[in-house]
Amino acid sequence: MSEITYLKPKNAKFFRNNNGFLGLKFNDVEYSRVNLIKAFPFSYENKFISVRDKEQNEIGIIEDISLFPEEVQKLFTEEIERRYYLPKITKIYSIKDEFGYSNWEVETNYGRRKFTIRRDPNNFVNIKANMILIIDVDGNRYEIPDYTKLDKKSFKKIELLL
Amino acid sequence: MKLLYKLPQDIETRIKEDGEQILCATPYDLEIQQPVNGFFVVTRSYFYIFKNKELIRKEKITRYKEYHHVLAVGFGHLEASNDEEETLLISFSMRHVNRYQSIATILNSIVENHVPKIVSDDEENNCPKCGRPYRFGSRVCRHCLNKKVVFKRLYTIIKPYLLPLFLSLFLMWSITGINLVTPTLHRILVNDYLTPKNKNLTAILLIIGGIGLCSLANTVINVIKNRLMIKVSASITYDLRQTVYTKIQSLSISYIENRKTGELMNRITGDTNRVQHFISNEISIGITQLLTLVVVTILLLVLNWKMALFILIPVPFIILYFRFMNQTFRSMYHSQWRISDRANSLLHDILSGIRVVKAFGMEEKEVSRFSKISKTLSDVTANNEKRYNTIFPFLNYLMGIGSFFILYYGGSLILKEKLQLGDLIQFTQYSQLIYGPLGWLTFFPRSFTNALTATERIFEILEEEPKVKNLAPETNLPIEGNVKVDHVTFGYRPYDPVLKDINLEVKPGEMIGLVGHSGAGKSTMINLIMRLYDVDEGKILIDNRDIKEINQKDLRSQMGVVLQETFLFAGTIYQNIVYARPNATLEEVIKAAKIANAHDFIMKLPDAYDTRIGEKGVRLSGGEKQRIAIARAILNNPKILILDEATASVDTETEYIIQEALGRLIKDRTTFAIAHRLSTLRNATKLIVLDKGKVIEYGTHDELLKKQGKYYQLVMAQKELTKTRE
Missing domain, CATH: 1.20.1560.10 (ABC transporter type 1, transmembrane domain)
Known part of the structure; x- marks a missing residue:
């Protein structure tokens, strides 16, 4: 039970199934669709990724994505993009406070966004050093990967929140 | 929650060309990870996906067997599948998550050939007019307030x-x-x-x-x-x-x-x-x-007027300055408050986990963690106070500056004797x-x-209207305990029925055991009999009267309830027992406690029936609380008794004592009992096995065992479990 089953390029063949989803052949068993779940989504994005079947039973763990050939890595990225969505904030245009809420307008790697967060420490979380996770009123999440790397104007705007 | 949005003209005409009637039309905003503007439209037989007003997919709803609402991390998808195919239809941000949950249910009920009800009780979190989020716990938009x-x-x-x-x-x-x-x-x-x-x-x-x-x-x-x-x-x-x-x-x-x-x-x-x-x-x-x-x-x-100008001219500037400073101070003190909040919760965390800290020998680490945050707090506080105490005196000075001019100007006028x-x-x-x-x-x-x-x-x-209306006048008519459930269908959300077409007839004095997995609808059934909710379809009759026509006070005064989570109010044991009938005699109270097997343990407490319980009083064990709750339920001499997992949270021995009490309690009363331990229900007159909101088996314990159906399976599974535990 406590043993970790590692999926390696040798024993685990990943493929794209007929419907475009990620499949796996492992130990002579074919799984038509598998899910990838990161064990450390913030601290080690590409390490220890659990591979699970439709019923969410763990088939095994990928220790590091980079152990697999590039075309397989591409499949992984596709699947991970279906499971994880976290726009990265690259620039902050404005933060306006309004009745216990703050309205943000930012640039992300997916384009310009406007969102509102409720002023509550749980919506502005320091997960690891210099990284901030922001959760808006709808439950959407945004990440500032490293606030020390923001431009000066942007940093000034969040300085008081840190 | 809104499921029918106004569609752009082009889209609407496109669907009308097909002669289809729109049931739902909802926006979606992602294509896997890329932001898009799109609409997902459901009609009686088709679903349409529009991306930037362009039709990119149209399919017969029945082409797929099942529609799934997939909640990923930070967003969600709507997927569809049949035996061979699986397909991702659309993706959406968290704003639309609940919406598509409803849409998936609606699509599935179309597949199952039900006529779906397109209503969603989930409330919107944003003002429909301006799109701004509502303030926490309110449905009033501060901007669109009339x-x-x-x-x-x-x-x-x-x-x-x-x-x-x-x-x-x-x-x-x-x-x-x-x-x-x-x-x-x-x-x-x-x-x-x-x-x-x-x-x-x-x-x-x-x-x-x-x-x-x-x-x-x-x-x-x-x-x-x-x-x-x-x-x-x-x-x-x-x-x-x-x-x-x-x-x-x-x-x-x-x-x-x-x-x-x-x-x-x-x-x-x-x-x-x-x-x-x-x-x-x-x-x-x-x-x-x-x-x-x-x-x-x-x-x-x-x-x-000349001197007045000296005073009035700076006024707008002072107002602006005031407002500006007000904002600055607010965010300054806000961040101070945040840090102090963090320090407090850290302290709370460590002190409540002090055993763990000591067990792992982490005292030093915790000291340094706290001292770090304390230092930050003291720095920030000192900084804020310094700023505040620098700015305000100067502000006062600035406000008074006009008076110097007046003194000068006025003084010179005096010299000129003007x-x-x-x-x-x-x-x-x-x-x-x-x-x-x-x-x-x-x-x-x-x-x-x-x-x-x-x-x-x-x-x-x-202005909120109670959903369950109490229209009948109070009559104080006694209830005999005949209960009839007649083709009842009910769901907390109308499109998602929890109970489907339930029929049941119970005579006075009978005990009905409700059995089934969690989520099967047992508690819902009880909620309906108590009339905490009104049924969507069908009727519940008590003594051949629709419960909607019985005054709620009449109804509840003849029902006794013992729930799994016993809630006792702060006060004495006596006060808790007489809660529903404050005019009960002392004799009745003690009798009720005896029937509930509570009298003996109460008498062992130094203050007996006058013992204070609740937050500031004596702590009772789960079984003891349960027995007080039973005494409370029985004091009313209810004709209908409801036991919702009344013995789930106690150990076997206590359960036996409580069982014994319940045995006395259910005599001559119509009883509805839910229990996970099926042995508890052995004495039930009839058992109902619920599964996914439907009655799948009905009969006595022995009949159902012979039948070797679902009930048999449940009993066997529990036997196995007890064996392995032993």
Whole structure:
């Protein structure tokens, strides 16, 4: 039970199934669709990724994505993009406070966004050093990967929140 | 929650070309990770996906067997599948998650050939007009508030207090009047009598006396006004709270369960306070301040318009500066509050986990963690205080700067004998009167909006109609205990039925055991029999009367309930037992406790029945609480008894004692019992096995065992479990 089953390029063949989803052949068993779940989504994005079947039973763990050939890595990225969505904030245009809420307008790697967060420490979380996770009123999440790397104007705007 | 959005014209015409009727039309905003603008449209037989107004997919709904709402991390997808295919239809951000949950259910019910009900009870989190999020726990948008309507409402609250409010307003105006008179007296004193030319000591004394009298009158009126206002505010608060609280108690459980306890408490205490404060303070003060401002400005201009300009010109700047500083200070103190909050929760965390800290020998690490945050807090606090104490004195200085100019200008006029010393003094005193109202006015819009929103929130509750209506008059007719469930269908959300077409007939004195997996609908069934909710279809009859036609008080007074989570109120054991029937005799109370097997353990407590329980009293074990709850239920001598997992949270031995008590309790009563331990239900007259909202088996324990169906499986599984545990 406590043993970790590692999926390696040798024993685990990943493929794209007929419907475009990620499949796996492992130990002579074919799984038509598998899910990838990161064990450390913030601290080690590409390490220890659990591979699970439709019923969410763990088939095994990928220790590091980079152990697999590039075309397989591409499949992984596709699947991970279906499971994880976290726009990265690259620039902050404005933060306006309004009745216990703050309205943000930012640039992300997916384009310009406007969102509102409720002023509550749980919506502005320091997960690891210099990284901030922001959760808006709808439950959407945004990440500032490293606030020390923001431009000066942007940093000034969040300085008081840190 | 909105499931039918207004579609752009092109899309609508495109669907009309197919002759289809639109059931749902909802926006989606992602294509896997890329932002897009799209619409997902459901009709009776098709679904359509539009991306930027262009049709990219149209499919027969029945092409797929099942539609899934997939919640990923940070967003969600709508997927569809049949035996061979699986496909991702659309993706959406968290804003639409609940919407597509409903859409998936609707699509699935179309597949199953049901006619779906397109209603969604989930509430929107954003204002439908402007899209801004609602404030926490409220459905009132501060931007789209109809001020006229709210004013009318505010007026209905104020109406009973108009007289004292006018009186206080009058008193305040007299204070203002007196304040305006005093500088004039000063002027007369200085100009006419403080000169060697006119040696009239009596007149001086008279004027000083006048000034003194003004000051005394000022004080006395102030005291009277304050005492009056305190009385008025207290009764406004009392009345408002009473109204809101009574209303909340009368509302159906569905309304209350949909809201957090803290939210309702905030309505009863916070919002009422805000409205009270506004009525008793802001309105009268506001009118007075405004009046003072206008009168003083006119007076200054009339007295000497040139000197008045010295005072009035800096005013806009001062207001702007005030507002700016206000914002800065707010965010400054906000961050200080955040850090202090963090330090406190860290402290709380460590102290409550102190055993773990010590067990792992981590004391030093924890000390340094706390000292780090303490240091930050002390730095930030010191910094803020320094800034505050630097800025404010200078602000005061700036506000007074106009008076230097006046002194200079006025002084030069005096030298030219164009102005008398007394006039200058009067002028300076008036100019001091202008700053108070100014400072106050800068904060007024904020407290005004606060009060309007609070009013609106209070009315949100006051205007809510209870969903379960109590229309029948009270009759005190006794109930025999005949219960008939007739083709009942019910769901907490209308499109998602939890119980489907349930039929059941129970005679007085019978015990019905409800069996099934969690989520099968057992508790829902009980909620319906208690009429905490009204059925969607069908009827529930008690003694051949529809329960909707029985007065709720009549109904509940003849029902006894023992729940898994026993709730006892803070108070004595005695008070808790007589909760539902305060006029019970002591003999009845002890008898009830004996039937509940509670008497003996109660008598072992030093204060026996007068033992205080609850937060500040003796802690009782789960089994003991349960037995008190049973005594409470039985004291009412209910004809219908409801036991919802009454023995789930106690150990086997206690369960035996409770079982014994329950055995006595159910005699001659119609009983509905839910229990996970199936052995508990052995004595039931009939057992109902529920699965996914339907009755799948019905019969006695022995009949169902013979049948070897679902009940048999459940019994066997539990036997296995007990074996492995032993």
